[in-house]
Amino acid sequence: MSPIKTSSSKELDIDYLIENLTLPEKISLLAGKDFWHTVPIPRLNIPSIRVSDGPNGIRGTKFFNSIPSNCFPCGTGLAATFNKDLLVEAGELMGKEAKMKGASVILGPTCNIVRSPLGGRSFESYSEDPLLSGHAAACIVKGIQNENVVACLKHFVCNDQEDDRKAVDTLLTDRAFREIYLKPFHIAIRDVNPKALMTSYNKVNGEHVSQSKEIIQDILRKEFNYNGALMSDWFGTYSTKAALDAGLNLEMPGPTRFRQAIQTLHAVQANQISQEVIDDNVRYVLRLVNEGLKAEIPDDVIESANEDPAAGELLRKVGDQSIVLLKNENNILPLSKIAVKGQEKVAIIGPNAKAAQDSGGGSASLAARYKITPWEGIKSKIEEGGNTVALEYALGAFLDRNLPDVGDILINEEGEKGIDARFYKHAPGYKGDRLLLETYKLSTSKVFLSDFKSDRLEPNDILFYADFTGNFIPDETAEYEFGASCLGTAQVFVDDVLVADNKTKQQKGDAFFLGMGTREERGSIFLEKGKSYNVRCEFGSAPTYTLEGGPVEAGGVYFGIRIKSTPEVEIKKAVEIAKTVDKVVIVAGLSKEWESEGFDRPDMEIPGYTNQLIDEITKVNSNVIVVNQSGSPVNFPWLDKVQALVHAWYGGNELGNTIADVLFGDYNPSGKLSVTFPKRLQDNPSYINFGSTNGQVWYGEDVFVGYRYYEKIDLEPLYPFGYGLSYTTFDFKDLVVKSIRDNVNIKVQVTNTGKVKGAEVVQVYIQPETPLVNRPVKELKDFAKVELEAGESKIVELNISIKEATSYWNSQKKSWQSDKGSYKILVGNSSSNISLEGKFITSKTLNWLGL
Structure with missing residues (x-):
């Protein structure tokens, strides 16, 4: 017999393979080959298939210098469209782009419950409501699988906070578990049968989900009759025997930590793990491979970006429909592109006006193929109207936790926006040939090098150095701050003068994924407007790290530039401009530095001085419109003082165009809130039971999550679930x-x-x-x-x-x-x-x- 079924040139004959695989080969199939691939068995023509992160778009296999992707609006924004057909279209685009990245499995969508506004990954999920979450997930899954790409629904189940996420024991009633937290998965499995599921990091009622027989076997397999593959979240496996017995089919990523050949083989031979358990798990992995083969991705595929204009058009359509109009006093919106009487002036102010807040942080973030800032989108609208409306701009307030990315500010050697990167074997100042390893053109100064490779380095050698350079031309004469945080060591030079030192004086900080890096170290220098300055960041990889408990991978560096100022000065500048214009649009909210996988928010406040900025502007101009960008609720203490409030989520590539479409009425807003906005954090039902306390979290609100709670106790929220205004009636x-x-x-x-x-x-x-x-x-x-x-x-x-x-x-x-x-x-x-x-x-x- 052949391991390939005759009915299809690529479909594996699973029964034949179960009979002919050796026990060590079977064990090898039960964990990943590497970060993104399953293990192949060439002897029996079993191929490796590729997976890719995908809630916000398809990243591909690389963190460093990745092939750019199209970024979708965040999960809560997608759900706010309340448009099932449109979400299927979005899923189909995800499926198409997965194949362009060589991935036959997308690690998404995420359909956990937005239990609290503070959840670090709330933006990545869909809703506080299990039915909306389930239907949104089902539609995205349907679209993905229409393209013969596997959707891996995650994170099964109760992964609703980041605090202590790998250890926290989620305690809840059986009723809440079924009606709220399992329900979205239940709906998606019932309606569209996602071909893969990813288990969560946490425990539920005393047992890690990834090794819970009650949850995986009794509920998922028997009650839900689920026949797809089950994989762990990355490094979310905690045992060998218990996880295999429960039916966690695939440990990810590879190489394995718990399913090593010698130890697992010994456990089978000792009758601690049965041969039948091994075979059952292998069968599900081979089914996953068969499903992955349906995408018909060539073995020699080269990752590519989707530059089809139709993709941008769909992203804009989704973004338009996600935006929620929360307030519109005196019909101040929509704005006019054409001045009615003479020339009108509009000021665009705020930390997010010239920043592209495309997504939240963590594994959902990616290198977007392009980004349209709100300023660019609004400016484009004004140009359509013949420039009869004059635009003014002011920053007004800082939002960045660290100095901002300068990938679109620096000029590389070709005279284009970007950074020149040169990697060397030896440190700067080495007496001799430093040995150039690699050169790159980068579009970002936030460089994570976990997967950096060079043929000129030995396979396990992670010691290397890099120079990141570009020219900076200031917009105004002033003192400028330069800074760097790193996993390794870094120094920033301006025209060969050391300005920021994160090499000789390092302190532990929260930079990088899960806060592994140093604190940002800053320095300042006086620069003249219009003059070109050479900026060089000298970086040493992880082995040069001077603090205890350093990273084991290659490391990375974030460096940035910002004019040195104070909140009071920036607010004053903005207020002076606001006095001279007819209307003010303030673009504010959060960013991936404040809302991200890896940590929960401490409160619902917009950080920094944004609230003070809005307060001061409303004192000098009565026509103020605020556009807020966040994936979950924030406080609006100035709400009664502004004329309009637009909630724009994290909007993906097209965020600036979609905001402008709604502000100027080219699209009539139709989004509805997928989560309740409370008047204050204390009103939220999870307020006294959020976060880990001695390794536990009690879901004390039971089934009364979100609007179910507010209505039950007759407590009026700021904006209710499902709410959203329109320019019509x-x-x-x-x-x-x-x-x-x-x-x-x-x-x-x-x-x-x-x-x-x-x-x-x-x-x-x-x-x-x-x-x-x-x-x-x-x-x-x-x-x-x-x-x-x-x-x-x-x-x-x-x-x-x-x-x-x-x-x-x-x-x-x-x-x-x-x-x-x-x-x-x-x-x-x-x-x-x-x-x-x-x-x-x-x-x-x-x-x-x-x-």
Whole structure:
């Protein structure tokens, strides 16, 4: 027999392979080959397949000098579109780009619950609501798998904070576990069957998920009938026998830490691990390989960027629909591109105005193929209008935790934006040939070298040096700060003068992924406007690190430049400009330095002096519009003083264009909040139970997460779940509710009663009239987005499973239960704005399991 089935030139015959693989070969298949690949077995024609990070876009196999990617809006932004069809399109684009990066598996989407505004990866997930999370994930997965690329849904399950993430024991009731945290995975598995799942780092009720038989075997495999592959999060395996017995099929990354050939073989021979367990896990890995082969990626594929203009058009469409208009007093928006009477002036102010906050930080971030800043997007709109509106700019406030990236400020040797990088075997000042290893043109001064390689170095040699150089031309005569943080050592020189020293005086800091690096060391120098200065950052790799507990990989360096100033000076400059203009647009919020994998936020505040900046500007100009960018809620203490508030999330490549589209009305905002914005952090249901306390976190709010809590205790939030304004108005009427066998059919007429085209989201909530257990006031059960011309009406029809819509988890019976009784259908355009009510009745109580 052949290991290749005759029905397909590439499909592996799994039964044949199970019979013919040696035990050491089988064991080798149960962990990755390296960071991004599975293990091949050439003897039996079993290929290696590639995986890639993918929640925000497909990075590919490289952190350092990676092939640029298209960056999508963050997860909470994607969910804010409330557009299932559009999310499928987004998933299809992800699938196409995965193949261009040679990846047949995308490590995403992420569908954990946004339990708290403080969660470091909240931006990467979709929603506080399990149904919206599940449908968003299902749509993205469907799109990815339409391209024959495997979607790896993550992180299964309860990975809802970063604090102590590999050790924390998540304690929660069985009911909350089922109704809230498992539900998004349940929905995606039921509807689209993602071909892979990734386990989370944390424990649930005393056991790491990656080795929990109860969660993996009893719930996932038996109840959910899931037949896809299960892989660990990176370095998220904690045992050999327990994880294999539970059914963690693939330990990632490789080479293995827990499934070494000699030790695992010995455990099998000693009957500590059964041969059947090995075979079962191998079978799932081979299924994953078969699924990966369907992408038909050539063995010799070279990673490439997707430069198709259609990709940018789709990203802009998704970004447009994600933006949420939260406030619009006196219809100050949309702005006009053309001055009505003479020349008008608009000031664009704020730390995010000329920065491209494309994504949050951590494994979701990537090198975006291009980025449009809000300033660039707005300026382009004004140019469309013939430049009759004059633009002014001021920074106003600093946001960067460290000095900003200067990849788009420095000029390389070719006279283009960028940095020249030269890698050497020997340190600067070496008497002799330093031995040039490699040269690169870089677009960033944030350089992570975990996967740097050179054929001129020995395989395990991670000691090398690099010079990063470029010319800097100041915009104004002033004193400028230069700084560097590193995993290794670094010094920054300006025209050969040492300005910043992170070599002879290092201190532990929080730079780099999971805070492994040094504190940023800064120095300053006076520079003249228009003069060209040579900037050189001399870097030594990880072995040169002078502190204890240094990194084991090659290391990296972040260096930056900023005019030296004080908050008071920058605010004063901005206020003086604000006095002279008709309207002020302030672009503020967070960045990947403040919202990232690896740490949770300490509070909901916008860091630095942004709030003071907005306060001062509102004193001198009454026409202030704020655009906020963050992946989760922040405080707006100045809200009553501004005319408009736009929430723009992290918007991917096209973020500046999408913000401008909404501000100027080229797109009528239709996004709805995928998370509740509380008035203060203390109002959030997780407030007293967030973060790790002695290795544990108690999900004390139970099933009352997000809007379920605010409604249950009748506490008004700042902005409710599902909320979002438009430049037009809509009317809901003629609700018809019919029970048809196992479904409830809902029809509602939606009319655009305003003067411009727009889109509205019909949100359907279910409310039990006489609940027998403590339940939320109502729960979202389906939604649909409808686009309407001015004056147009359409009938929106939804079919909802009665069993799904009415059930709660009965912990005593260990099953879902739908109680006999009367249920309200509540239809509106947010959780707090219900326009129509209907009713249906169930005639008997049902208990059920699984899908």
